[in-house]
Amino acid sequence: MMQDQKSKSNPDEWVELNMGPQHPSTHGVLRLKLKLDGEIVKDVEPIIGYLHRNAEKICELDYYCDAMMYFDRMDYVAAMNMEVGYLEAAEKLLGIPPPERAQWIRVVMAELSRIAAHLVWAGAYGLDLGMLTPFFYCFVEREKILDIFVEVSGSRQQVNYMSIGGVYQDFNDKIIAKIEAFLDQFPGKLEDIYKAFINNDIFISRTKGIGILEPEVAIDYGVTGPMLRASGIPYDIRKEEPYLVYDKINFDIPISHKKDNLARFIVRFEEMRQSVKIVKQAIKQIPEGPYFNPKSKKSLMIRLRGEGEYYARTESPKGEFGVYLVGDGGVKPYRIHVRSPSFKNLSVLPVLARDTMVADMVAISGTIDLVFGEVDR
Amino acid sequence: MNVLTHLAQFFSPLGHYISYILAYLFETIFFIIFVMVVLVMMIYLFRKYMARLQLRIGPNRVGKFGLLQLIADSMKLVGKETILPKNRDDLPYKVAPVLVFLGLVLAFALLPYGDFFYIGSLTITHSGVSVILLFAAIAIMPVGELLAGVSSSNKYAVMGALRGVAKDVSFEIPMMISVLALVMMASGRTSSPLNLESLVSTQFIPYGIPEVIGLFVFFIAMVARASYSPFDMAESDSELVSGHSTEYTGMRFGLFYMGMFGSIFLGSMMVSLLYLGGYNGPFSSDAGFIYLLIKTMILVLISFTIWLSLPRIRIDKFVNMGWKYLLPISIINLIIAGFLTLGVGVL
Amino acid sequence: MLVEIIEETKGKDGRRILKVAKENLIELMTELKKQGFNHLSLITGVDRKDKLEVVYHLHNFESKKYIVVKTETLDERVPSVSGLWSSANWDEREQYDMMGIVFEGHPNLKRMFLPENWVGHPLRKNYDLKKVQYINMDEEGNDYATFDPGDGW
Numbered sequence: 001m002m003q004d005q006k007s008k009s010n011p012d013e014w015v016e017l018n019m020g021p022q023h024p025s026t027h028g029v030l031r032l033k034l035k036l037d038g039e040i041v042k043d044v045e046p047i048i049g050y051l052h053r054n055a056e057k058i059c060e061l062d063y064y065c066d067a068m069m070y071f072d073r074m075d076y077v078a079a080m081n082m083e084v085g086y087l088e089a090a091e092k093l094l095g096i097p098p099p100e101r102a103q104w105i106r107v108v109m110a111e112l113s114r115i116a117a118h119l120v121w122a123g124a125y126g127l128d129l130g131m132l133t134p135f136f137y138c139f140v141e142r143e144k145i146l147d148i149f150v151e152v153s154g155s156r157q158q159v160n161y162m163s164i165g166g167v168y169q170d171f172n173d174k175i176i177a178k179i180e181a182f183l184d185q186f187p188g189k190l191e192d193i194y195k196a197f198i199n200n201d202i203f204i205s206r207t208k209g210i211g212i213l214e215p216e217v218a219i220d221y222g223v224t225g226p227m228l229r230a231s232g233i234p235y236d237i238r239k240e241e242p243y244l245v246y247d248k249i250n251f252d253i254p255i256s257h258k259k260d261n262l263a264r265f266i267v268r269f270e271e272m273r274q275s276v277k278i279v280k281q282a283i284k285q286i287p288e289g290p291y292f293n294p295k296s297k298k299s300l301m302i303r304l305r306g307e308g309e310y311y312a313r314t315e316s317p318k319g320e321f322g323v324y325l326v327g328d329g330g331v332k333p334y335r336i337h338v339r340s341p342s343f344k345n346l347s348v349l350p351v352l353a354r355d356t357m358v359a360d361m362v363a364i365s366g367t368i369d370l371v372f373g374e375v376d377r
Numbered sequence: 378m379n380v381l382t383h384l385a386q387f388f389s390p391l392g393h394y395i396s397y398i399l400a401y402l403f404e405t406i407f408f409i410i411f412v413m414v415v416l417v418m419m420i421y422l423f424r425k426y427m428a429r430l431q432l433r434i435g436p437n438r439v440g441k442f443g444l445l446q447l448i449a450d451s452m453k454l455v456g457k458e459t460i461l462p463k464n465r466d467d468l469p470y471k472v473a474p475v476l477v478f479l480g481l482v483l484a485f486a487l488l489p490y491g492d493f494f495y496i497g498s499l500t501i502t503h504s505g506v507s508v509i510l511l512f513a514a515i516a517i518m519p520v521g522e523l524l525a526g527v528s529s530s531n532k533y534a535v536m537g538a539l540r541g542v543a544k545d546v547s548f549e550i551p552m553m554i555s556v557l558a559l560v561m562m563a564s565g566r567t568s569s570p571l572n573l574e575s576l577v578s579t580q581f582i583p584y585g586i587p588e589v590i591g592l593f594v595f596f597i598a599m600v601a602r603a604s605y606s607p608f609d610m611a612e613s614d615s616e617l618v619s620g621h622s623t624e625y626t627g628m629r630f631g632l633f634y635m636g637m638f639g640s641i642f643l644g645s646m647m648v649s650l651l652y653l654g655g656y657n658g659p660f661s662s663d664a665g666f667i668y669l670l671i672k673t674m675i676l677v678l679i680s681f682t683i684w685l686s687l688p689r690i691r692i693d694k695f696v697n698m699g700w701k702y703l704l705p706i707s708i709i710n711l712i713i714a715g716f717l718t719l720g721v722g723v724l
Numbered sequence: 725m726l727v728e729i730i731e732e733t734k735g736k737d738g739r740r741i742l743k744v745a746k747e748n749l750i751e752l753m754t755e756l757k758k759q760g761f762n763h764l765s766l767i768t769g770v771d772r773k774d775k776l777e778v779v780y781h782l783h784n785f786e787s788k789k790y791i792v793v794k795t796e797t798l799d800e801r802v803p804s805v806s807g808l809w810s811s812a813n814w815d816e817r818e819q820y821d822m823m824g825i826v827f828e829g830h831p832n833l834k835r836m837f838l839p840e841n842w843v844g845h846p847l848r849k850n851y852d853l854k855k856v857q858y859i860n861m862d863e864e865g866n867d868y869a870t871f872d873p874g875d876g877w
Contacts, residue, residue, distance in 0.1 A: 017532050018865060039536075039692070049837035056822070057846055092737065130606050130689030136431040202607055202688050219763050219785065222811030233785065240788065308736045311766075311781065311792075324768055324779070335847075337768040339781075347814045358536075359610070359691045376837060 014042055021050050027124060027365070028372035030346075039357045044350045051376040059336045064090055065164050065301040067333060072158045074338065075374040078117035080109040080149075081316040083162045088243055088312035089323040090164055094304045096296050102166040103244045104286040108179070109152070109161065110244075111275040111282070115186075116145045117317035118272050121369050122193065125265070128366040129206055134196045141189055144182050151175050164301060166292025176283060183280055187273070194269055207261035211352050211364040214259065221351070222344040225319025226271065227368065229255045230263040237315040248285075251278050264367045271317075305331055318342050318369055340374045379498035380404055408501060412485050412639070417447045419638045419677065426681050457627035464530035465624070473525035474625065474632035480517030481639040487511045488646060489574045491656025491665030499666055500574060507573045508560065511647075512553060515602065518636065519545040522611070525633070526621035537620025540692045541611035544601055547699030551707040552598035555591040558707075558714035559584055559651055565718055573650065583654035587717055590710040592652045594703055599644030600680065601695075604637060607687040608695060645676035741792045746802050749795050753780075753805050760784045761791065764805070767815035769823040771849050776825055778802050797825070804830040822847040839867040 019032040029050035035043040055074065059067035067090075071082040084106055091097060098106070123138035146156040152175055153161035153168065161168055197203050213223070215231040228235055236253045238246040254270035256263035296304065306327030313322045319341025326335040345368045353361040381400050388396035421436070421444065428435030436443030461470070487507050490499035504510060519541060526538020564570040566579045585592045601608040612620030622633040649655060649672035656665030690698075729752070731743040744752050766781040780793040795802065804827035806812040814836065816827045821835040824845035834840065839859055844851050857869045 015532060017536075020865065049839075052837040054822075054837075054846055057851075126688070130609065131687070132427070132606075133431050133685050136433065140432055196686075200686075200688065202690055205694065206688060206691065220810045222764060222809075235785065310735075310737050311739070312737065320765070322766060322781075324766065326770055335768075335770050337766070339766045343814065343818075344811060347811065357691065357693070359689075 011042075013037070027370050028375075030365075030370065030372065030375075032365075034358070034361075036358065041353055041356055041358060041361050044353045044361065046346055046349060048346070048372070048375055051372045053377065055377050056336050056338065060333055063302045063331055064094060064304055064306065064333060065296075067336065068163070069158075069160060072160055073373055074340070074377060075117070075316060075318065075321075075342075075371050076157055077120045077371055078113045078317050079157055079159050080106075080113035080161065081117075081314065081321065083159070084110050084244070085312065085314040085316060085321045086323050087162055087164065088314055089310050089325045090306075092312065093306040093308065093310040093325050093327055094164065096165040096293050096304065098166050098293055099290050100245075100287050101170075101289040102162075102291050102293075104282055105167055105171055105291065106162060107244050107246065107249070108279055108282045108286075109149075111278045112145050112148065112179075114317045115272050115275050116142050118268050119145075121268065121317075122197075122265075125366045126197065128362055129203065131197075131200075131203070134193055137189070137193050137196070141186060141193075144186075148175070148178050148182060151178060163292065163296065164304065165296030166290070168292075170291045171286065179279070179283060183276060183283075187276060190269070190272060190276075197265070204262065206359075206363060207265060209260050210356070210360050211261045211367060212259045213348065213352060217351060218348065221348040223319070223348050225315075225317075225341050225345065225369075226264055226267045227319070227345055227348075229253065230267045231259045232257040237313050237320055241313065243312070243314055245282075249278055249281050251281075261363060261367045268369075303331060305329055306333070313339075316341060318371065318374065319345060338377055340377060342368075342370050342372075342374045346370060346375055379500065380407075380496060381501075383496060404501065408486065409482065412482055415642060416635045416639055417451075419642055420635075421447050422677075423638065423681055426678065427685055430682075430685050451631065454628050454631040459629075460626050462530050462624045466528035466530075469524040469528035470624075471629075473521045473528065474629045474636075476521030476524065477518050477636040478632045478639075480514050480521065481636055481643065483514035483517070484511055484643055485639075487514060487573070488643075488650065489577060489655070491669050492662050493666040494663055503574075504572065505569050506571045508556065508571045508576070511573070512556075515643075516549070518602075518640070521636075522621045522633075525625070529621075529624035531624050533619075534621050534623045537611050537623070541604070541621060543692060543696055544604075544608065544611055544699075547696045548598040548601040548703065551594050551699065551703040552602075554704075554707040554711055555588075555595045555598075556651065558588060558591050558711045561711070562587070562714050562718050577650055577655035577657065580654050580657055583652060583657075585652040585654075588652065588710065588714060590706060590713070592648070594707045594710065595652065596644075596648055597703065599640075599648060600683065601699075603640035603644055603680075605641065605680070605684045607683070607690045610689055610692045610695065641677060641680050642673065645673045645680060648676055649673050735792065739790050739792050741794060743794045743796075746795045746797050749793075750803050750805065752793065753808055756782055756791065756793070757808050760786055761789075762809075764809040764811050764815075767812060767819060769819045769825050769847070771823060771847065772796075773849055774798075776800060776823065778819070778825060780805070800824055801826045801828055803828050806830050821845070824848060839869045842869045843871075 014035045014037050017034045017036055019034060021029045021031045031047040031050070033045040033047065034041055055070040059070055068083060068086060071086045072079040074082050119138040119142045123135035126134040149159055150156055153159045213227065213231050215228070215233050218228050218231050219233070224235065232255060234253055234255045239253060251274045254267050254274065256267050306325070307329045309324070309326040311322060311324045313320055315321070320339065321341055322339030324337040324339070325333055328334040349365060349368060352364050356364065381404055384400035384403050385396045388399045391399070424446070425435040425443070436446035439446045439449050487502050487504070487510050493499055522541050523538050526534040526541070559576065560570045562584065563576050563579045567575040569575050604611055612622065622630055625633060646669070649669060653672050656669040658665070658668040728748050729742050729744050733741045735741050742752070761782040761784045763783040763785060764780065765783050766779070768779045770777045770779065775796045775798050777794060777796050782791050782793065784790070802825055804812065804816055806816060806827070807829065813830070813832070816830055817833060817836045819825050820827060820833055821837055822845060827833060835842065842857060855871070857871055858873060859867055859869050861867050
C-alpha cells in the first residue's frame with residue numbers, strides 16, 4: 001500500500017520530524033532528524049555527542065592503571081569486555097603479561113558480561129516493538145549475573161575488576177559455586193525467553209524481511225559484530241586473532257545468510273548459548289597459580305613506563321573493539337584512541353532506514369544495539 | 378421496579394414532579410460514581426495483574442495491598458501544573474478530553490445491567506433503539522482523539538491522530554455488520570430487536586454459539602477501539618511518545634487514560650451482553666447483575682493478557698487486515714445468520 | 725608497488741606499517757583497495773607537537789591481511805579517502821572535531837561530538853583546559869557553546 005509509491009514525491013512536501021535526545025525508544029541520547037513523506041522515512045541524519053566525555057583526553061592525564069576506570073564507563077552494560085580490550089593493549093605495551101590463572105578468570109568474566117549485554121538488548125528490543133513482558137524476564141536473569149559481579153569485585157556494573165597484569169581479587173569456592181548455580185538454570189530460562197519472541201507471529205511479521213543489510217555495504221561502512229555475522233560473513237576476532245586463552249576453548253560462531261532483523265535476533269541468541277558453553281568449559285579448567293603479575297603490585301603500578309605504540313582488537317558484544325595506545329616513555333599514555341563498534345554500526349543507519357516506515361525505522365535502530373557510552377566516548 | 382421508581386418513592390413526600398426530578402438527579406450522580414469506581418478498580422486490577430505477569434508485586438504501599446494507590450494517583454494528577462503548548466488551537470484542545478470521556482459515559486448509560494435483589498432493574502435508559510444509540514456514542518470517542526492530535530502543535534500528535542483515524546475507519550464497518558447479523562437473528566423472536574434489553578432476553582442459547590465468527594470479529598474490533606496492544610499504533614509509546622495525547626498534562630491526560638480503560642471495560646461488557654448471554658442464568662431475576670459482572674471480568678482479564686503478551690502491529694498491516702479479511706468475514710457471518718434466521722422461521 | 729613509500733616497518737604488534745607522504749596518499753590507498761583491502765577499520769590522528777600524524781588501519785577479509793598506513797602533515801590538511809571507503813566519512817569528521825585535521829574533499833566536514841561553534845580542538849597538546857566552555861540549547865533545538873557561565877545550564 002504505502003510502500004508501492006514510487007519515489008516521485010516532492011522534496012518540498014517532506015515533513016521534518018525531530019526524534020530528539022529524550023525519546024522513549026532511541027536507546028540513549030540520540031537525536032535523529034527525520035524527513036518524512038507521510039509515514040515513509042526519506043532521510044535520517046543521526047546527531048550524536050550528547051554523552052561525549054572525551055575519555056581519550058582524560059586518559060592522557062592519568063597513569064596507565066587509572067585509565068582503566070574510563071573504559072568501564074564506555075559500554076556500561078558490558079564493562080568486563082571493555083576492560084579486557086584495554087588491557088590487551090596496555091599489557092603488551094608495558095610488557096607485563098598476566099599469568100595463566102588470570103587469563104582464564106578474564107575469559108569467564110568476559111563471557112558472562114557478553115550474556116548480560118545481550119540480555120539487555122533483547123529486553124529493550126521487545127520494548128521497542130511493544131512487548132512489555134519479556135523485558136522483565138531478561139532483567140531477572142541479568143540480576144543473577146550482576147550478583148556474581150558483586151561477589152567478585154564489589155560493584156554491579158562499573159566493576160574495575162581487572163588490573164594491569166592480572167585481576168584484583170581471586171576466585172574462591174563461593175564464587176565458583178554461584179557461577180555453576182547460574183549456569184544450571186540459565187539455559188532453560190533462555191529457551192523460555194526465546195520462545196516468547198519466536199512463537200509470536202506478530203513479532204515475526206515485524207522483523208522478517210526488514211532492514212536488509214548487504215554484506216558489501218556492511219564491509220564498506222566498517223560494520224562488525226553480530227550485524228556482520230547476520231549478513232553471512234564469519235568474522236569473529238576470537239577465532240581470527242585469538243587473545244587470552246580462546247584458542248584452547250571449543251566453541252562455534254553463529255552466522256546467518258538472511259541479513260534481516262530476525263537474522264540478527266537469532267544470531268545474538270545463539271551467541272548467548274555459545275557463551276554458556278564457553279563458561280562451562282572454562283570454569284572446569286582454571287589452573288592453580290598466582291592471579292597477578294608481581295611486577296605490577298599496587299605500589300609499583302604507577303611507575304610503569306610505556307614506549308612505542310600498540311593496537312589490540314578484541315570482540316565485544318557489539319563488534320570489534322580496538323584500543324590504540326601510543327606511549328612516549330613516560331608514566332602516562334601519550335594518546336589513546338578507541339575504535340568503538342557502535343560508532344561504526346550507527347553510521348549505516350541512514351542506508352538501512354531509507355524508504356521504510358517510521359515503525360520499521362525504530363525496529364531497525366533497535367537491532368543495531370547502540371550503547372551511547374561507546375558511541376560518544 | 379427499578380432504580381428510578383425506588384428513588385422517586387423515597388422522595389415522594391415532596392410532591393410528584395419534584396420527587397421525579399430529584400430521582401433523576403440522584404440516579405445520574407450514582408451512575409457517575411459507579412462509572413468512576415469501575416474505572417479505578419480496573420486500573421488497580423490491571424497494575425496488579427501486570428505486575429504478577431512480569432514477576433513483580435505491583436502497588437503494595439499505599440493502603441493495605443495498595444488499594445488506595447489509585448486515589449493517591451488521582452490526587453497527584455489533579456494537583457499537577459497545567460502546561461499548555463504555546464501554539465495550540467485553544468477550544469478543541471480543551472474540549473477533546475471531555476469529548477472522549479463524554480462518549481464513554483454515554484455508552485455506559487445505554488447498557489442494560491440486569492436485575493439486582495431488592496432494587497429491581499438496573500437499566501437506566503429504556504429506549505427502543507439503544508443499539509444504534511450505543512454505536513453513535515462510541516463513535517464520539519475517535520472524534521475527541523482526532524481533535525486532540527490536530528490541535529496540539531506537535532508533529533507526533535498529528536501522526537498519532539492520523540494513525541488513529543485510519544485504524545478506526547478500518548474496524549467500524551466489520552463491527553457493525555457483526556451486530557447487524559445479531560439483530561437479524563433476534564428480529565424473528567421479538568418486536569424490538571434494536572433494543573439491547575430485548576436482544577439479551579432472547580438469548581436462551583447465547584448468540585456466541587451460532588455466531589462464533591461474529592464473536593471473534595467483534596472482539597477484535599473492540600480491542601482496536603480501546604487502543605491497547607496489539608492495536609495501539611496510534612499511541613505507540615516507543616515511536617510516537619504518546620500519540621494524540623502527547624501534549625496533555627495533569628487531569629486532562631488522566632481523562633484520556635481513563636478513556637482507554639473504560640473502553641476495555643465497555644468492550645468486554647458489550648461482548649458479554651451481545652454474545653455470551655448477558656445477565657441470563659439461574660435466578661437471574663435476583664442476581665443477573667452478578668452474572669454479567671463475572672462474564673465481563675473474565676473477558677477483561679483475557680484482554681489484559683493479550684495486552685501484555687503481544688507486540689504492536691504496523692498500521693498498514695492493520696488497515697490491510699481490516700479491509701481484506703475482517704470485512705469479508707463479517708459479510709460471510711451475515712449470510713450465515715440470514716440462513717439461520719430463515720431456518721428458525723421455517724421450523 | 726609503484727607508489728613511493730617513505731619507510732616500511734613492522735610495529736610492536738606484528739603488523740606492517742607503511743609511511744607515505746600525503747601527496748601520494750590517495751594513490752597508495754587506491755592501489756591497496758584494488759588489492760582487496762575493503763575494510764577500513766580505523767582512522768586516528770596523533771599530535772606529535774610539531775606535526776600531525778594520521779594513521780589508517782586496513783583489513784582484507786579474504787586473505788586476512790592487516791596493514792597500517794601512516795602519513796604526516798605540517799599544515800593540518802590531508803586528502804580525504806571518503807570516496808574510497810564509506811566508513812571514512814564519520815571517522816574523518818571525528819578527527820576534524822578532536823584534532824583539527826582538515827580533510828580535503830570530504831563531502832560534509834562538520835563537527836561530530838561538539839557544537840559547531842566550539843573554540844579549539846580538544847585533543848591537541850596545546851589545548852588550554854582551563855578555558856571552560858558551556859553548552860546550551862537555542863530555541864530550535866540546536867546546541868551552541870559559550871564562554872559565559874551565566875548562560876549555561
